[in-house]
Amino acid sequence: MPGGAATHVLGIDSGGSGVRVGVARADAYGGYAAENPLTGPPPLTWSSSTPAVVGARGIDAEDLLARVLPAARELLHEAGARRLGAVCVGAAGMATLGEDLRTRLPAALADALGVRRLALAADAVTAYAGALGQHPGAVVAAGTGLISLGAVPEGVMERVAARGAEGLGGASEPDDATGTGAPPGTGGAPGALRTGGAPGGGGAPSTGGPSSTGAASGGGAAAPRGDTRWAATGWRRADGWGHLLGDCGGGAWIGRAGLEAAMRAYDGRDGGSKPLLARLEAVFGPATGLPGKLYPRPDRPAVLASFAPEVGRCAGEDPVAQAILRTAARHIAEAAEAVCPRLESSGVALTGGLFRMGAPLLTPVREELAARLSGVPVTEAAGDPLDGALCVAAALATDELRLPRDAALLSVV
Structure with missing residues (x-):
């Protein structure tokens, strides 16, 4: 060339x-x-x-x-x-x-x-x-597993901190890294720190798993209102630790919870779901044969995740399936809250195949996010x-x- x-x-x-x-x-x-x-x-x-x-x-x-x-x-x-x-x-x-x-x-x-x-x-x-491009915010990527990643692009915190010293809310410069302004629907004054959501606003500590990039605390305030979470790096990560240690709310997590509820119904224990038991037997055959089909598989997370859509299909009629998705939604919102910067132009985007489940999962996810990240817009991913x-x-x-x-x-x- x-x-x-x-x-x-x-x-x-x-x-x-x-x-x-x-x-x-x-x-x-x-x-x-x-x-x-x-x-x-x-x-x-x-x-x-x-x-x-x-x-x-x-x-x-x-x-x-x-x-x-x-x-x-x-x-x-x-x-x-x-x-x-x-x-x-x-x-x-x-x-x-x-x-x-x-x-x-x-x-x-x-x-x-x-x-x-x-x-x-x-x-x-x-x-x-x-x-999200280069806008500040958080992305929850959910498929078989689940990981949440938050970012503050280079230069954003410095500009917000400088304006914070003069008083927030009056700045005219956008606080995203591209100079293109906030994503649609954010509203409010560009550059202002959010005070809604978790107690303590921007100073709230992370509630998620340890950050893979070491950005947790210390290092002096890199942002107004005492939010030091972004002092060491512009990235924060929550979960993504695999189906044995985490990935809470992901496809394998939902599928496993659904299969456990089905087996409880088979045993006659509390917390069981007969609709999920019927779906287990339709997909995998007799319930007693499930351990032999699942445990030897090297792709166990994918097999577990394959049952997540069945939980979604049962949620409209089955309170146990509905409760599983409500708990998954709470885990998803917790992961987003742990990494989302409290900036006026921040947004949360949901991406990955799990969200193709639609309303049975998305409705409680949006409700949980609205409660935990008040005022932060939840958007569809612009791209893959x-x-x-x-x-x-x-x-x-x-x-x-x-x-x-x-x-x-x-x-x-």
Whole structure:
């Protein structure tokens, strides 16, 4: 590709359900995911339902490259790309399984595609970017598992803190990193800290799990009203600890709770659900055979999650199923509350296949979020993780990337 201004960017999304590749114009995500992020033609995409191989060094870079490079070349040719400005690779397990990717991808992509700007991101980060762009807020990504990620883009807290010294509420500068203003429906004065939600407003301590980035406390106030949660880093994480230690409210959690209620009904114990028992037997066969079908499976979380839609289908007639979803909604809202910055332009986005369950889950989730994060708008995700990878790549290509750098979550080489 000859030199000159970047014309296109490449995004790669490697997850548990497969690998996807996308090519978009470098200017297609104008202002890096503002209110309507896609300002150009839709990206060209390729997908495979086979996940990347995981070996002794984590995600196998050679296997991933062998599949995505031919697809990328074909998409770039089809798009008429003259110069590839940047690449973003978003991968499930990047933080703990990304050693081989971090070691081999920079040189390999430079040799194969001539690209010198590469972002390596956890899939939670690309889910965040696809959902909210560079606006402050929180994203709950829920499928088989569940993780919540909150972010304050670079420069936001400094501007809010500076304005806070002069008195909040009168600033005219937007507090998002792109200068595009708050997302639709936020209302209020840009830059003002929220005082609703958890007791103590912006100073409320996190109630979720430990942060993978070490941002918990200490380090001096980085924001007005004593909220020090963002002093060490611009990212906060809650849950995502797997089906044995967490992922509370996710698909495997809901499915397991539903199956337990079914087995209680089979035994005649309190808390049982005959409708869920009927669905268990319709899906898996006799209840007594379920342990033998479940415990030997290496994909137990996925098997458990496959029963979550049955819980949703029973919720309209079964108070036990309804209570399971209400508890799941509370866990989801707790995870969002733990990571959401209390800024006037903050929003919460819900993304992932679990939310396709619809009203049986979404209605209690929205009620719980309204109670815990009063005034924070809950929005549909603007895009998916592949859109997020393309957004990050477009911002990197144009020197507009403001999402915080983090060795485990988002690194740029």
